[in-house]
Amino acid sequence: MSLLVIRDLVVRRGGKVVVDNLSLTLDAGRITSLIGPNGAGKSSLVLALGGVLPIESGVVELEGRSLAGKSPELIRAAGIAAVPEGHQVLSGLSVEDNLQAAGFQHSPRQIASIIDDVFGIFPELLERRNQKAGTMSGGQQQMLALGQALVARPKLILADEMSLGLAPLIVKRLMGVVAKLATQGTGILLIEQFTQIALQLANEVHVMARGRFRYSGVAQPLIDDPDILHKAYLA
Numbered sequence: 645m646s647l648l649v650i651r652d653l654v655v656r657r658g659g660k661v662v663v664d665n666l667s668l669t670l671d672a673g674r675i676t677s678l679i680g681p682n683g684a685g686k687s688s689l690v691l692a693l694g695g696v697l698p699i700e701s702g703v704v705e706l707e708g709r710s711l712a713g714k715s716p717e718l719i720r721a722a723g724i725a726a727v728p729e730g731h732q733v734l735s736g737l738s739v740e741d742n743l744q745a746a747g748f749q750h751s752p753r754q755i756a757s758i759i760d761d762v763f764g765i766f767p768e769l770l771e772r773r774n775q776k777a778g779t780m781s782g783g784q785q786q787m788l789a790l791g792q793a794l795v796a797r798p799k800l801i802l803a804d805e806m807s808l809g810l811a812p813l814i815v816k817r818l819m820g821v822v823a824k825l826a827t828q829g830t831g832i833l834l835i836e837q838f839t840q841i842a843l844q845l846a847n848e849v850h851v852m853a854r855g856r857f858r859y860s861g862v863a864q865p866l867i868d869d870p871d872i873l874h875k876a877y878l879a
């Protein structure tokens with residue numbers, strides 16, 4: 645069974661349809677890249693899947709269970725963790741307190757072991773466990789944002805523009821973690837402004853423009869012929 649099934653999803657924002665009858669299937673252990681121009685509706689899709697924006701119509705099912713009308717907390721507890729655009733960590737709290745705050749649904753014993761796992765993935769965070777998140781570099785804050793998502797032990801991660809404003813080396817580091825998570829069975833929806841990264845990592849690619857998918861398939865044709873990509877962006 646697919647992890648997440650989206651059928652004919654419509655999301656409206658400010659009176660305007662921004663996700664227009666989209667259908668998409670996300671599977672465990674696979675990276676699905678979502679690329680497209682600014683304003684295409686990529687973030688709106690993530691916000692709707694995370695329960696932050698209401699679904700106007702359509703079906704969203706996680707392992708066969710409808711997510712319609714569910715709160716962001718319930719959706720997160722069900723197994724979908726969003727890493728929103730712009731590493732939204734609690735800047736006045738320490739690294740460890742940020743991870744604690746993200747693990748509200750676990751028992752204190754569970755959370756201690758989960759946080760240890762996150763520190764295993766990101767030793768950079770362990771070194772800074774008592775540092776206020778807001779005083780860290782952008783890259784370290786993005787690691788923390790991903791760490792917060794991991795605290796939920798998600799089946800599916802929705803990663804929105806994780807690389808925005810970060811140095812290439814940090815981007816490589818973050819994408820390495822994303823790729824490893826996928827090999828361990830986590831489903832990933834990767835929204836990326838760096839098309840090259842998105843295409844390299846993807847098992848499947850969707851190019852979104854004006855609320856709809858203009859290309860859906862494997863990455864290779866887009867790598868071989870950039871014209872296909874340009875046309876999809878301009879559709």
Ligand SMILES: Nc1ncnc2c1ncn2[C@@H]1O[C@H](COP(=O)(O)OP(=O)(O)OP(=O)(O)O)[C@@H](O)[C@H]1O
Pocket residue numbers: 657658662680681682683684685686687688689
């Ligand atoms: N807070 C908002 N209120 C109303 N409309 C919005 C709001 N934020 C975005 N929109 C509109 O929703 C549409 C989709 O925007 P969205 O941010 O989802 O696109 P995107 O593909 O993620 O682009 P970007 O890469 O710029 O974030 C755009 O037309 C945008 O103007």
